[in-house]
Amino acid sequence: MDWRFGILWISDRGARGEREDQSRGIITDLLEKRIGGRVVTYKVVPDEIETIKETMIDMIERDGVDLIVTTGGTGLGPRDVTPEATLQIVDRVIPGFAEEMRRRASQVSPNELFSRAVIGTRKRTLIVNLPGAPRSAEICLSAILEFIPPALELLAGKRG
Template identity: 50%
Template sequence: MGRVAGRVKAVCTSTAKGTRKEDRGEGVFRPGYGVEGDAHAGPWHRQVSLLAQESVDKMIAKGIKLVPGDFGENLTTEGIDVAHLPVGTRLKVGADVLLEVTQIGKKCHHGCAIYQQVGDCIMPREGIFARVLLGGRVRNGDPILIEEGYRLAIVTASDKGARGEREDTGAQVIRRLVAELGEVVEYKVLPDEREELAAELKRLADERAIDLILTTGGTGLGPRDVTPEATLDVVDQLVPGLPEAMRAAGFAKTPHALLSRAVAGIRGRTLIVNLPGSPRGVEENLSVILPALPHGLAVLTGRAAECGRPAADRQFKAVHSFQGEAE
């Protein structure tokens, strides 16, 4: 889910820090790194810099001749008020690239080449910085979308489903229930194989910037039920309250609920939750934990500044400003 907010006016890079960048017309964005060939690229939080042409126009109105890249920005944008985007905002740029805003403004270095050449530098005041979550190629003129909601994935564990012998009605229920939470951007039906399931969970969390992975199937006592083990193979921390709540609610209806071995845990900034395989079980269990997920995901992904504020479930807040950091 997202809305078109603007477009890319220029893609700029430079081979040295503190200098003007040149409009290259396009650039390759690498996850966790930045723009290939740019001096500011690297494994840190300021991999890509953005500045609105509207901000540059304020300087042009003073009689200064400027072109994209003069303030050291990687992306010169049009139609989007980048200076007022909260930290944590995700921007889809072009067809494939996904950026996450990590910093608003920075410490001004009056001795930098840009300040000396232009007499002022608006980048510290109105520029923003981002890290690359998903890579790809960006070209001048590409649209910029603000992603709304969370990135979700469904993984169904079913031997029959993987062979095309069973309709995946459980996944259909999940899609309906999470519609307001975000967009299901990845969906996979896999056989009940522990290593294969674990590899897919790792891929979604590490390479696809998924916020919430919901699995369905493989949580019972059968010899092929290995989804909890696959999940435990990849998570860094457990979130026991979620499966405990699902089992408690299910036990109020049937003692069979106590036989569920479902687990929930965190890998990086991704929450993984096991659900039953039946459509009824999916609906009953997911409905129990769904009210807690918006706040949990907001905290996990850095979109909630304060756990105790009731509005944190719905409001998009910054958790880090990084302002005042050195270059």
């Protein structure tokens, strides 16, 4: 299947051009090489709930992505609002994916249990929140990578 992926980096400093996204290449490689498909859109937004929501909806409706991977804004900081934005737009939450990500990541660093990442669906699109730290993002995405293609197939009506 030729899946269409979107990556959304949520970072105030990234949106102001003060920081470079260290996770983009890692996420792109994992998605394109291990799942198949291509990243068709990449966006950077500040930690603002409305902006995050609008951008995810735009990626779904305008860019036609099958999967959105967000990175950043999942911790306990006062500006970490990615899970709240995600919960406001998803139709269904998939708690098992987020639980598995936290379980695997906490084996490397117990601090990963602070992650509030959410995974869910909006219409036929899967949305995955990842932490902003590159190594954490890689561990978390790798933890659920094998389950993403079957989930995408179910959402696309190709299984079930």
